[in-house]
Amino acid sequence: MNCRTTLLGGASILMLAMPAFAQENDVVIALNEELETVEPCMASQSNIGRVILQNISETLTELNTDDGSLMPRLAESWEDQGEGTWRFNLRQGVVFSDGSSFDSADVAHSITRTLSPDLTCEIGAKFFGGMTLTATPVDDNTIEITSDPAQPILPLLMSTLTIVPSETAMEFTREPVGTGPYEMTEWNVGQDIILTRRDDYWGEQPEVAKATYLFRTDDAVRAAMVPAGEADIVPLISQIDATNEATDFAYPNSETTYLRVDSNIAPLDDIRIRQALNMAVDRAAFLGTLVPEAATLATHMTVPTALGADVDLGVPEYNLEEAQRLVEEARADGVPVDTEILLVGRLGNFPNVTEVMEALQQMLSETGLNIKLEMVEVAEWIKYYSKPFAAGDQPALVAAMHDNNRGDPVFSMYFKYACDGLQSGICDEELDGLIADATAQTGDERGDAWRAVFQKAHDLYADVFLFHMVGFSRVSERLDFTPSIATNSELQLSQIKIK
Amino acid sequence: MKKFLFKRAISSAISLTLLIVAVFFLSRLTGDPTDLYLPIDASQEARDNFRAVHGLDRPLIVQFGNYVWDILHLDFGDSIRRARPALEVVLEAFKWTLQLALITMTLVSVAAITLGSLAAFNVGGFFDRVATFFSLIGAAAPDFWVAIVAIVFFSLTLGWVPTSGTGTAAHWVLPIAVLFIRPFGLILQVVRGSMITALSSAYVKTARAKGVTPKKQIFVHALRNAMLPVITVIGDQAAALLNGAVVIETIFGFPGVGKLMIDSILQRDFSVILAAIMVTAIAIFIMNILIDLAYAVLDPRIRY
Numbered sequence: 001m002n003c004r005t006t007l008l009g010g011a012s013i014l015m016l017a018m019p020a021f022a023q024e025n026d027v028v029i030a031l032n033e034e035l036e037t038v039e040p041c042m043a044s045q046s047n048i049g050r051v052i053l054q055n056i057s058e059t060l061t062e063l064n065t066d067d068g069s070l071m072p073r074l075a076e077s078w079e080d081q082g083e084g085t086w087r088f089n090l091r092q093g094v095v096f097s098d099g100s101s102f103d104s105a106d107v108a109h110s111i112t113r114t115l116s117p118d119l120t121c122e123i124g125a126k127f128f129g130g131m132t133l134t135a136t137p138v139d140d141n142t143i144e145i146t147s148d149p150a151q152p153i154l155p156l157l158m159s160t161l162t163i164v165p166s167e168t169a170m171e172f173t174r175e176p177v178g179t180g181p182y183e184m185t186e187w188n189v190g191q192d193i194i195l196t197r198r199d200d201y202w203g204e205q206p207e208v209a210k211a212t213y214l215f216r217t218d219d220a221v222r223a224a225m226v227p228a229g230e231a232d233i234v235p236l237i238s239q240i241d242a243t244n245e246a247t248d249f250a251y252p253n254s255e256t257t258y259l260r261v262d263s264n265i266a267p268l269d270d271i272r273i274r275q276a277l278n279m280a281v282d283r284a285a286f287l288g289t290l291v292p293e294a295a296t297l298a299t300h301m302t303v304p305t306a307l308g309a310d311v312d313l314g315v316p317e318y319n320l321e322e323a324q325r326l327v328e329e330a331r332a333d334g335v336p337v338d339t340e341i342l343l344v345g346r347l348g349n350f351p352n353v354t355e356v357m358e359a360l361q362q363m364l365s366e367t368g369l370n371i372k373l374e375m376v377e378v379a380e381w382i383k384y385y386s387k388p389f390a391a392g393d394q395p396a397l398v399a400a401m402h403d404n405n406r407g408d409p410v411f412s413m414y415f416k417y418a419c420d421g422l423q424s425g426i427c428d429e430e431l432d433g434l435i436a437d438a439t440a441q442t443g444d445e446r447g448d449a450w451r452a453v454f455q456k457a458h459d460l461y462a463d464v465f466l467f468h469m470v471g472f473s474r475v476s477e478r479l480d481f482t483p484s485i486a487t488n489s490e491l492q493l494s495q496i497k498i499k
Numbered sequence: 500m501k502k503f504l505f506k507r508a509i510s511s512a513i514s515l516t517l518l519i520v521a522v523f524f525l526s527r528l529t530g531d532p533t534d535l536y537l538p539i540d541a542s543q544e545a546r547d548n549f550r551a552v553h554g555l556d557r558p559l560i561v562q563f564g565n566y567v568w569d570i571l572h573l574d575f576g577d578s579i580r581r582a583r584p585a586l587e588v589v590l591e592a593f594k595w596t597l598q599l600a601l602i603t604m605t606l607v608s609v610a611a612i613t614l615g616s617l618a619a620f621n622v623g624g625f626f627d628r629v630a631t632f633f634s635l636i637g638a639a640a641p642d643f644w645v646a647i648v649a650i651v652f653f654s655l656t657l658g659w660v661p662t663s664g665t666g667t668a669a670h671w672v673l674p675i676a677v678l679f680i681r682p683f684g685l686i687l688q689v690v691r692g693s694m695i696t697a698l699s700s701a702y703v704k705t706a707r708a709k710g711v712t713p714k715k716q717i718f719v720h721a722l723r724n725a726m727l728p729v730i731t732v733i734g735d736q737a738a739a740l741l742n743g744a745v746v747i748e749t750i751f752g753f754p755g756v757g758k759l760m761i762d763s764i765l766q767r768d769f770s771v772i773l774a775a776i777m778v779t780a781i782a783i784f785i786m787n788i789l790i791d792l793a794y795a796v797l798d799p800r801i802r803y
């Protein structure tokens with residue numbers, strides 16, 4: 001065999017070994033971790049949601065993340081029947097990917113299954129904890145759902161509940177069946193998941209015919225896959241890799257970073273100290289340095305598009321001298337300002353978290369307060385974050401990042417600010433009353449009521465808000481797709497167009 | 500031989516038992532997985548139910564007793580994270596690691612033994628100096644750095660091979676090449692040293708005096724005697740790969756057992772941690788027996 005034959009043979013083998021070029025209407029999506037399950041009732045986990053939500057499994061309603069409105073999906077309309085009962089009128093002519101017809105029995109079963117204590121579904125625990133739902137089919141296309149206690153936002157909650165056929169067993173499935181525009185046709189564990197477009201989908205046919213999901217943990221590798229032609233969309237790349245304006249997008253990821261203040265423990269129980277903490281942080285100095293430039297200064301626990309968010313609530317002014325004066329004034333009044341205050345950060349919580357925490361410690365210490373920084377792993381951090389707080393009687397500031405992409409502050413404010421809230425560092429009767437009032441409101445009054453809650457939390461300097469964060473995505477130039485706040489938890493293939 | 504195998508099986512079973520006891524209790528000491536698996540605002544009822552479903556509500560010693568009883572029945576429990584049998588999850592991952600380790604170590608062994616022997620034949624010569632220089636660099640270069648540089652150069656710049664993944668033969672090129680470098684450097688050095696000693700021994704000198712060709716001096720006369728320390732190093736390096744090349748598996752998206760172990764520890768997925776340790780320990784036990792048998796083949800004075 002001569003040299004030429006050897007080279008030709010080698011080239012032929014290499015060509016055979018290389019992956020086949022994707023069809024024009026196929027896309028490849030690189031996720032940052034492998035999917036351990038494809039169970040629809042776990043779709044609130046971001047990567048499971050990016051594969052399952054509205055692609056395979058649909059919901060009764062759908063949140064429009066652009067304006068916070070609620071759109072029909074499998075339910076065409078809904079009415080409040082009073083006393084916690086809502087009637088949903090279901091879309092007709094819908095079939096699951098296994099060929100069975102969608103009806104009210106499927107909705108009833110999906111509710112039972114998602115809330116079953118035997119399954120420990122994340123959607124059940126996250127959105128429906130502490131309530132009982134009773135689903136009563138009226139006919140094949142109508143169902144009444146009653147919640148106890150009554151939920152004024154039940155239709156919004158239904159935007160989280162993935163619908164499965166009534167035959168689905170009460171155990172985690174490895175073959176998800178849904179009404180969505182795609183079905184899972186392959187799951188090669190450890191390698192990829194492939195979704196293929198359905199011909200019998202009830203809605204408009206999407207452009208993307210096939211989507212392949214790959215799993216790559218390393219940030220640099222994921223980012224390299226788009227220019228290498230191996231991936232079309234990488235929903236999450238690191239900030240330092242986002243260097244190409246043509247392919248890289250910053251998008252609000254619905255996360256808010258903040259310091260939870262233990263306001264019930266001295267010296268943090270003194271409002272002057274909490275005000276001083278807020279005034280000591282030069283938030284603007286972080287932007288474009290340790291925190292992405294596209295992030296915005298936070299004034300609320302929720303993102304600005306959430307119901308009742310008040311854009312006029314001011315960011316506390318950076319004024320170190322005034323912060324020092326407030327601390328000294330408190331000291332003069334006998335407040336134990338020299339007590340060690342624990343500043344707890346969570347390793348890996350967001351990019352540059354350690355550096356951000358070190359800078360915060362420096363800034364907060366300049367007020368004259370005694371701040372001790374401790375960075376801990378997530379399992380340890382949770383003990384500081386949820387009651388009973390691991391810090392015990394020691395005053396603590398716990399750095400956290402809170403995600404609320406559902407559009408309603410009810411998913412945030414009770415847990416963060418009510419006296420009984422699992423992660424609440426404050427107990428204020430008036431604030432409790434405002435939260436209870438807002439939770440029970442419907443219609444336009446609900447937004448106004450939440451606005452009052454935000455104002456009160458702001459007046460109390462209940463926490464030190466930092467930033468509404470952004471994530472970074474890389475999208476191939478051959479696609480017409482712009483990541484949005486929804487990309488943090490879902491990636492609807494039907495929204496992707498081929499240029 | 501049968502007696503030897505029996506003795507090794509007993510001693511390995513004792514080691515494995517101690518390992519399981521240690522890992523079981525140490526992993527439980529890392530904390531309750533409930534907080535990691537349930538949403539942070541999950542109700543107490545949901546938490547209690549989760550613990551009951553996964554047997555975490557029972558006293559630790561009862562959990563251990565149940566676990567031992569189950570593994571005696573070849574039931575390694577279910578992965579909390581994946582809601583699947585833990586052994587199934589581990590064997591799927593181990594399949595990848597085993598293939599990666601086998602291919603890499605075969606290539607490394609052939610290359611390092613051949614080049615190390617040739618380097619030893621002309622100590623201080625040009626080939627020896629080049630081989631020593633590159634083997635030392637190879638043994639010292641950090642895996643993750645080499646991997647990223649290789650991806651940038653061979654995948655992004657030249658476009659010769661994919662960045663990562665497992666779909667085709669081309670996907671294996673970079674991970675194997677990167678994994679190759681360190682053991683190749685180490686083994687080449689050991690082969691070279693061992694061969695220098697063997698080539699200076701009386702029986703090789705005699706063979707040389709009788710006019711035996713250099714090729715025969717190295718590969719027929721000296722190599723067999725030089726191989727014993729080399730096999731030990733090959734065994735160590737292979738064991739390290741079987742335990743999982745965590746960095747390489749992570750960077751190149753290889754769903755191997757090393758990455759699975761790290762993920763399972765972080766996720767407090769106890770059944771998977773224990774099953775992974777059992778599977779890799781048994782594989783290493785089998786490999787050690789094979790190495791012992793190789794000793795006997797290479798040196799007839801060794802008998803079991």
